[in-house]
Amino acid sequence: MxxxxxxxxTTNEPTSHAHSHGHPHTHHHGHTHDDARVxxxxxxxxxxxxxxxxxxxxxxxxxxxxxxxxxxxxGSGKTAWLEHIFxxxxxxxxxxxxxxxxxxxxxxxxxxxxxxxxxITTGTVCHLDAHLLHHALExxxxxxxxxxxxxxxxxxxxxxxxxxxxxxxxxxxxxxEGEDKPLKYPVIFHDADxxxxxxxxxxxxxxxDRERANTAIRQVAPQAGIIECSAKTGTGYDAWRDWxxxxxQRPHRFTSE
Amino acid sequence: xHEVGLAQETLDLAMAAANRGQAQVxxxxxxxVGELSGVEVEALRFALETLAKDTPAAGARIEIExxxxxxxxxxCAAAFAAxxxxxxxxxxxxxCPQVTQGKDLRLVxxxxx
Numbered sequence: 001m002x003x004x005x006x007x008x009x010t011t012n013e014p015t016s017h018a019h020s021h022g023h024p025h026t027h028h029h030g031h032t033h034d035d036a037r038v039x040x041x042x043x044x045x046x047x048x049x050x051x052x053x054x055x056x057x058x059x060x061x062x063x064x065x066x067x068x069x070x071x072x073x074x075g076s077g078k079t080a081w082l083e084h085i086f087x088x089x090x091x092x093x094x095x096x097x098x099x100x101x102x103x104x105x106x107x108x109x110x111x112x113x114x115x116x117x118x119x120i121t122t123g124t125v126c127h128l129d130a131h132l133l134h135h136a137l138e139x140x141x142x143x144x145x146x147x148x149x150x151x152x153x154x155x156x157x158x159x160x161x162x163x164x165x166x167x168x169x170x171x172x173x174x175x176x177e178g179e180d181k182p183l184k185y186p187v188i189f190h191d192a193d194x195x196x197x198x199x200x201x202x203x204x205x206x207x208x209d210r211e212r213a214n215t216a217i218r219q220v221a222p223q224a225g226i227i228e229c230s231a232k233t234g235t236g237y238d239a240w241r242d243w244x245x246x247x248x249q250r251p252h253r254f255t256s257e
Numbered sequence: 258x259h260e261v262g263l264a265q266e267t268l269d270l271a272m273a274a275a276n277r278g279q280a281q282v283x284x285x286x287x288x289x290v291g292e293l294s295g296v297e298v299e300a301l302r303f304a305l306e307t308l309a310k311d312t313p314a315a316g317a318r319i320e321i322e323x324x325x326x327x328x329x330x331x332x333c334a335a336a337f338a339a340x341x342x343x344x345x346x347x348x349x350x351x352x353c354p355q356v357t358q359g360k361d362l363r364l365v366x367x368x369x370x
Contacts, residue, residue, distance in 0.1 A: 036370050045363060048266060186342055187341065190356070
């Protein structure tokens with residue numbers, strides 16, 4: 001509001017207003033309203049997502065659910081690895097929330113493999129966020145679950161920025177993608193707890209250079225464990241199960257019994 | 258691609274702050290983008306400018322400060338400049354995952370009228 005005349009406008013446009021002598025007329029104020037000021041905000045741009053992620057995290061803790069966020073480029077084998085898990089542990093009290101831009105294909109594949117699976121179709125959105133996940137959680141009986149696998153949208157860039165409230169972050173990288181993937185897409189690897197090197201059964205065929213891949217992972221994600229695995233042959237499954245048990249140290253181990 | 262979503266969040270925060278401050282027009286938006294945040298600065302700027310149309314922030318100057326990445330070496334008890342590709346301590350060579358700065362994405366301040 002203008003402090004000079006109290007006209008309620010913040011521009012210096014010509015203004016018409018009524019005077020006490022009862023006849024309105026137009027005049028120019030002839031002064032600029034130089035009331036520019038700074039508002040300090042200092043808020044995280046992801047604060048809304050962070051708030052919702054904390055809410056998800058609280059729900060997981062309250063229900064004793066360990067949530068694992070699986071991230072990779074499309075086609076690295078997230079769904080295949082999950083299918084393998086449910087085939088290996090038919091009685092596991094686990095569910096999957098799977099995200100794709102379109103189709104229910106992955107949820108159907110996982111349901112066929114015996115999983116309780118909820119599909120999120122994001123339309124054009126390139127990642128899952130805490131809000132999308134929260135609504136998918138409403139469709140699951142969390143109290144009955146010990147494990148939740150979140151199969152993120154296949155994308156090595158955007159999912160990295162969005163905390164979903166998960167306890168564990170796993171990045172999958174298949175041997176067919178090139179050993180320097182971690183150097184090309186470092187951000188998603190920065191917060192990984194584990195890197196799964198998938199399709200290891202193809203390593204020889206594609207002349208996969210283990211040493212180079214491990215060096216690249218160590219360089220951008222020194223904190224992450226590395227497990228070579230194959231959904232086709234079952235290689236690495238025991239190491240995966242042991243890793244989960246070690247990481248969570250929970251009473252119900254990662255088995256179906 | 259997610260810069261559009263982040264730009265919308267930024268504008269929502271800015272509008273809320275402007276409303277609280279009873280401002281009508283936002284003339285400057287100051288944003289800090291960490292080197293490790295995964296955000297492409299020019300994509301964010303473009304998205305902000307586009308989404309700001311028809312809002313009180315239309316035409317606002319977008320000032321983006323890049324925040325360099327820092328990591329901490331426990332062995333040397335010293336901070337050092339990290340990059341998106343390397344967290345190796347320049348003194349001892351050890352790879353240190355403890356990032357102390359550079360992941361953030363913040364709306365710092367507004368200039369309003």
